[in-house]
Amino acid sequence: MARFNTRNAKAQPVSRVTSTGRVLRTYEGGRGRERDARSELFLLAVSHFVTQQTFYETGADRDDRFATLVRELAVTDPSWTAGLLGWLRGEGNLRTASIVGAAEYVKARLDAGATEGPSNRQVVASVLQRPDEPGELLAYWTATHGRNVPKPVKRGIADAVRRLYSGTSLLKYDTAAKGYRFGDILNLVHAAPDPDKPWQGELFLYALDRRHNPDTAVPPASNRVLTAHRELMALPAEERRAVVTAPDGAERLAAAGMTWEALAGWLQGPMDREAWEAVIPSMGTMALSRNLRNFDQAGVSDEVAAQVAARISDPAEVARSRQFPFRYLAAHRHAPSLRWAYPLEQALGHSLAQVPALTGRTLVLVDRSGSMFFSRLSDRSELSRADAAAVFGAALALRAERADLVEFGTSSHGVAFRKGESVLKVLDRFGDLGGTDTTEAVRRHYKGHDRVLIVTDEQYAYHQYGDPTEQVPADVPVYTWNLAGYRAGHGPSGKGNRHTFGGLSDAAFRMVPLLEAARDADWPWTA
Template sequence: MSRFNTRSTRPAVHSPVTTIGERTVTHEGATAHLRDAKSELFLLSVSNFVGQDAFYEKGGDRDDRYTQLVRKLAIEDPEWTAGLLSWLRGEGNMRTAALVGAAEFTAERLLQEAPGYSRQVIDSVLQRPDEPGEMLGYWTSKYGRKLPKPVKRGIADAVQRLYNGKSLLKYDTASKGYRFGDILNLVHAAPDPAKPWQGELFQYALDRRHNPDSALPPESNRTLTAHRFLMQVPVAERRAVVEGADGPRRLAEAGMTWEALAGWLQGPMDKAAWEALIPSMGVMALARNLRNFDEAGVSDEVAAQICTRFADPEQVAKSRMFPFRWWAAYKHAPSLRWAHAIERALSHSLVNVPRLSGRTLILVDRSPSMFPGYHFSTPNSSDIPLAEQAAVFGSALALRAEQPTLVEFGGSSKEIEVPKGGSVLRLIEQYGQDDGTDIPTAIKRHFDLLHHDRIVIVTDEQTRPGWLPSNMERFGGMRETAIDDLVPQTVPVYMWNMAGYKPGAMPSGTAGRHTFGGLTDHAFRMVPLLEAGRDANWPWEPKAA
């Protein structure tokens, strides 16, 4: 009789978030599992909005844990950590965590006199023109005004990439502690040889910082010149400029933002002002201002232009908006005229969510720790709590799965009907809130070995113990149970960690148990790989063969 060479034999596969065989307890008292340092840092970094409290962890403690992990791995494996930080600011779209991580990475390597990596890491995380100033603000507030060479050179490299006329108008404002001119003085950035206009731009940034009354923009820069002419228009005539046929063109050429336009007009943002500015606004700015558009009475024709942009997958990808931001746009917009376009945009932002074949049990955590009101349930200043972010992923997965069982759970649980061809937005509206977090009991109630090929759990992992009857008196007639007691190793369980806490609810990394994390859909790409019998690497590393 064949014991190993059977049709049911599957290759062992590995995923990167790995437990180390040591036990701890969750914040709700269940037996939990510790991960290696790389796994802990990854899950924390993809959910860490620096300085924000989480339900079970104060912001300061959370930031200290993040810093210690970065500094440890900056020495133990600088190549891996550099890859993480670069990816975190890029595809991971986590701005502050990447910036702080790069600074602490550099500080530790300077302390240990370890050469290399630091300049490149600093440069890689500065992706927006205001971020060189953010890096300087963080570094000098923590380590003083003396700037080490890797910090100077990394910032100077980023300045060459990022500084242009439009970025100067938008980000070089009096509210900043470090103006563009200050940064140029401190890091001694030279103009990019491939950008002959940058020398004049740098000089203008210095002049407007130190001699603002006499500073004149270079005539070679069309954006700065157009902005200067616009600012010279008398206040009484400015609204006529906006309402004119060439108003949208003039505002766009002058790099006018919606934040600056009201100040320039010295009056309210009415229908004409919004309609003149909308053609030059970015997708993220449009999504954030839908309520303002409705309140100002923006026409249906202009609204249709906005909806066309939301429906464009390239523009949605370029916006780099988290999927839950589209839910926020839908939630806060008074009018339903945006709904279909937002649904399409949300779908584009979830393009990596797989269409899972067979039968999938999807458990979405709706416990108090996933909601605001008890402390801060989300390491995120947004008013969209982790529970709703989890619902975005769970709903998208359910609507694309061949045979889904969608369950919301806390201390109790219930199934949510998944309509064929339904709307993610409408499905999210069906969720409620529950008391407590009990993953094992939700599995016991809803998992059926004959009817489910896999389980996906979207949660913060901080479960209560599950209990099973026992004849052992020392357990009082009950014993704690865990996911592995309830689900055979042949059935894969995918844990989607939303909060980055240290204790994990199950082992992970192999044997059908895998943990992912983050606020984007990118990690979902690992599921088809693992089910095809292929190992899954860290997202910034080459795909496994």
């Protein structure tokens, strides 16, 4: 009789965040599971804002754990680590963690004399995607490892400089507030102009002159942005207000690379309606969404407001801005005006484009415990990991064929929603539920669902009935979405219908259909 080759035989999919089998304790004392080094680094990296404290870890402890893992894997698994760092800065959209990771990658490999795998120069260049980031990496390196900057770091930065430096980037990022100005970086790395950019040689010379002789530096006549900016800056203060009110004011400001931050200082006066309406056409969608309240307070016209609404809710603009979904929740809370509510709801929906419409019955559990509430996404954010969890959980439930949406902490209960309802409306129904009893929440609410998704920091406290994933039959998939990246997980992962993802975007959702189609879910940069 056939034991394995039967009609019901199915491939057992695996995912890459993998448990080792070793038992640890969560920070709340629950029985947790250790993950291998790659899995631990991945979950930490995709949720890590460098120097930022979380509920259970200080910023310094978290940074040390991140750097230690990067240094270890840079030597033992350089190709995987280089792939993580490049993806982290690209699709992962986490600037500082990728920059710190690249610096620690290079330092570890130089110290170990390692030569196999992607070059140090390539890894440095791969994480530098914005014109201010070469200075960020240099500042981190010198503060952490001293003023002796090795050649691979210099060459990787030089590659990025040729790709990133332009007249517009010089105006925006080469400011006196920076420790490393563009001229300092050029002096240090000796970047040659890109042969395909004949204007870059003059730009580099101007950046050097602007750094060392700011009073006499003259921008090259060939660079229209820099010359237009110089003309505006030379205007007497009493004539500047007339520029923003002129019929061609918006065009002049855009042509001169004038940002809204620079405009505020240049006017030497309030950012009133005329000033905002002149600069709004050249603002990016991220800047627009962060200034909605300022637009209301200044009284921008309904016509201009409609243009702003159209841009922030445009699918292509949302994709280009690469904002995390919860940023639109922050904008909604900061600017609760009704004229922004629907555009922000649309933008939030576009930013969650990868959330699948799961078939069958789905149980979605959202962690609303104290550790999630008191763990801010960053020191500059008013949002918590509980907010991010609610965004993802609500979006998943709304798109699923049939879903039960549950919030849990010390207790747990269902969150009401209707098909087609606004995610922002559903978010208003979530509360603060104290401690973390994930196991009891799963035991109470699992009723023969086809799958269970838990959005959490995994630091459950109670373990009377075992780990949360044991409350679901072994043939039913349980997906844990980790939003904090702590060391111990609340259950096994990697095989046997138990899988863990991580991150602050919707990208991880694409793993669920892959696994349920019996395809292995690989790391995002190799999938």
